[in-house]
Amino acid sequence: MTDVKAPDFKAVARAEAFARRAAAFAAGQGQAAEILADFLAPHRGKALSGYMPMRSEIDPLPAMAAHQGPVGVPVILEKAAPLRFREWSPGCRLVEGAFRAMIPEEGAWIEPQVMIVPMLAYDARGYRLGYGGGFYDRTLELLRARGPVLAVGFAFGAQEMAEVPVDGFDQRLDAVVTEKGVTLFG
DSSP, X not given: OOOOOOOOHHHHHHHXXXXXXXXXXXXXXXXXXXXXXXXXXXXXXXXXXXXXXXXXOOOOHHHHHHOSSOEEEEEOOSTTSOOEEEEOOXXXXXXXOGGGOEEESSOOEEOOXXXXXXXXXXXXXXXXXXXXXXXXXHHHHHHHHHSOXXXXXXXXXXXXXXXXXXXXXXXXXXXXXXXXXEEEOO
């Protein structure tokens, strides 16, 4: 009897999600950044984390630049650990960090109260599929243990899938913003 390894459902879903996101990226993001900025406007003054878009990720930079309050971007300090967030502003000097993500060369560390979260896919339950490192899940778990944190997924509408494979480690989003609008999760 041969030992057949079970398929890695998250890996299969990631491959499919990368392809859908790439196709959506090629089509353009429409008014997504403006919709995100409008959604974030009531949170002015709160510390916001965004991200520096890579590959075919939807671009949150215009919404981050419009935010009235401190803005940070994720910095990976070590594997299998929560993220830290270094203060960012338009035009600040960036250097290459882990996984070739651009990060501010210097700046204060901030603890976000609102997080713009990148992803490969999401579903109607509010779960997201990331790259598999668990950084955002660890970070959300840590921050939510300290107090309320609004987790806002930012994606193309084409990145929605019927059901994201999840386990007990995955953290749920509070909302997803796409070029089609805002979806809130109870």
